[in-house]
Amino acid sequence: MATTSCDVAIVGAGLGGCFLALLLSRRGQRVVVIEQGPSVPSAGADFLKPPGLRVLARHGLADLAGRHGLRRDVIRYYHDGDPIQDCRFPDGFLIRPYRELVELIYTCCAMEGVDFWFDASIDDIAMDDGRVEELALSNGRRLRAGVVIGADGTKSAVRQTLDIEPCTVPYERVVMRVATVPLTASIAQLNRLYFSSDGWFTYFYPLSRDQARVFVGLPPEDDKEIFQDGIPALVDALKKFVTDSSDAFDSLQSATWQRIKVSSLRLGAYHKGNAALLGSAAFACHPMTGMGMSYTLHDAEILADVICAAGGDKELLDRLLSAHYEPRKHAHGQLIDYGDALIATFRDRDAYLAAFRPDLHVYGEAAMPATELPALQPI
Ligand SMILES: Cc1cc2nc3c(=O)[nH]c(=O)nc-3n(C[C@H](O)[C@H](O)[C@H](O)COP(=O)(O)OP(=O)(O)OC[C@H]3O[C@@H](n4cnc5c(N)ncnc54)[C@H](O)[C@@H]3O)c2cc1C
CATH class of the missing domain: 3.50.50.60 (FAD/NAD(P)-binding domain)
Structure with a gap:
């Protein structure tokens, strides 16, 4: 050729x-x-x-x-569970x-x-x-x-x-997972990023007029336990530190979670x-x-x-x-x-x-x- x-x-x-x-x-x-x-x-x-x-x-x-x-x-x-700061972007992102x-x-x-x-x-x-x-x-x-x-x-x-x-x-101390879920009122209202002193975080944000993205970060040992058998026992763990996004919990259980390295x-x-x-x-x-x-x-x-x-x-x-x-x-x-x-x-x-x-x-x-x-x- x-x-x-x-x-x-x-x-x-x-x-x-x-x-x-x-x-x-x-x-x-x-x-x-x-x-x-x-x-x-x-x-x-x-x-x-x-x-x-x-x-x-x-x-x-x-x-x-x-x-x-x-x-x-x-x-x-x-x-x-407590708000600690708002990060403002004067020109938006x-x-x-x-x-x-x-x-x-x-x-x-x-x-x-x-x-x-x-x-x-x-x-x-x-x-x-x-x-x-x-x-x-x-x-x-x-x-x-x-x-x-x-x-x-x-x-x-x-x-x-x-x-x-x-x-x-x-970054081995935190496993990251992501899922796309239906948009809820709280996610449409504000981007919220939650941290916990147990080494978890979760981030909720809108992706479009009807979909939202949820990231979850958690210690490797918890990841094994929570995501075993393909059905995540996630919501109970999130309820401990996620306070203003509970309207999204229902959709998380059945979501498809992708692991990201x-x-x-x-x-x-x-x-x-x-x-x-x-x-x-x-x-x-x-x-x-x-x-x-x-x-x-x-x-x-x-x-x-x-x-x-x-x-x-x-x-x-x-x-x-x-x-x-x-x-x-x-x-x-x-x-x-x-x-x-x-x-x-x-x-x-x-x-x-x-x-x-x-x-x-x-x-x-x-x-x-x-x-x-x-x-x-x-x-
Ligand atoms: C989980 C995660 C979340 C992120 N979130 C953000 C964010 O919110 N905001 C932000 O600014 N940045 C974010 N980033 C970073 C952002 O994704 C990268 O900076 C950006 O994608 C870099 O673009 P790229 O073109 O270098 O790479 P890529 O998009 O990875 O493109 C590389 C391309 O090369 C191709 N390729 C690979 N090998 C070959 C080969 N041998 N021959 C031909 N083609 C090949 C691949 O198929 C691919 O299409 C995130 C990164 C990760 C991992």
Whole structure:
């Protein structure tokens, strides 16, 4: 089969891969996105916080994203049944199922002429002198690209080829489960996140006009007991610390509970030669921060600027990635540390409130000193 050439090959059609493809194609780059699944992924986040909404707004997508989503502006936190704080988002945040958000960006990509190769995974990545030369795909196709982006999730094949060692730490003290249930009045009224000193948490929020999502976190030993035989003995346990959401209890018993594995991920390097990592291939933090997508969208903006500024010059690309993309490790590291602090303290009301940072929670890295966000300048 003939070899295809393009400016940028992106492995993975999640939020990071699709958004970067859109930005690059709008600036005249020929982009091919390789996705192992039959379509864009369906499993992922529901919340887009203000920093991510601002990124979308900069590219004319915020209204489109918000049109079919839900806007919320408060999350109420409880500890052992008592309200302990309201976290307010002055500009609101967006709730929209991951697949819908990614599909929206995918549709924009299609209008820009981005080439998507679905059902295509990587068989082999040929390297030469520290650079990716060619991608060989499972369907027999071959692809040569000036730049290769691994936006291929936590188990990134691109990362493995680049020989960048991941530091993955599973959050083992809390098992997470999620279910989609009918919307009730209390969930429609307010997002509520309950913690217990027994090491449980549960989060109720609306997903659409008639559905809601419920997350439950619990110690591994309780998970075995509560979810045994496929019929969760959940409600009695929740009644001990869930006070203002009891109208949702009936639907929880018969819900289908999916177990989610969550780990943090840190890397020592985000690029090698002409290849770079984006999104969950580069970093992962605890979902309690609700910021993974926002940071990924901003990272894609930086990558698009760097790739376009390099203009096909290999050495300049390497230098620009080192100067402008590698420093993202610092912002990601702060976010991962923050997620670690939230999950480590939520059992203890005072420790949690001390660890909670409304600035980082609401505004993300925008709340950090500007020196950590270097402007792209010629070097
Ligand atoms: C439980 C949970 C809840 C979260 N909640 C939030 C939240 O509320 N708000 C928020 O901002 N962030 C949240 N996040 C983080 C957010 O989901 C990620 O930041 C975001 O999805 C990263 O997008 P991505 O494009 O890197 O990855 P993904 O969406 O994982 O996309 C990777 C894609 O690569 C494809 N792929 C993998 N390997 C290959 C291969 N070899 N060849 C071809 N394709 C391949 C996969 O099929 C997939 O489509 C949450 C994360 C988790 C785990």
